[in-house]
Amino acid sequence: MLKRYRKQASPIDENLCPQCGRPMVLRIATYGDNQGNQFLGCSGYPRCRMTKQII
Ligand SMILES: [Zn+2]
Numbered sequence: 834m835l836k837r838y839r840k841q842a843s844p845i846d847e848n849l850c851p852q853c854g855r856p857m858v859l860r861i862a863t864y865g866d867n868q869g870n871q872f873l874g875c876s877g878y879p880r881c882r883m884t885k886q887i888i
Pocket residue numbers: 850851852853854855875876877881882883
């Protein structure tokens with residue numbers, strides 16, 4: 834997967850989807866090994882399925 838890194842900017846900018854540029858939103862996994870855990874998911878879901886783990 835191609836990774837692009839922008840220059841360091843505001844924390845908000847880090848929560849933009851690297852694939853489509855939409856804001857990432859807080860979600861809770863409803864299935865799978867991470868069920869019940871919070872993660873960041875693209876607000877463009879389901880058109881964009883980009884997710885990030887919360888560090
Ligand atoms: Zn996206």
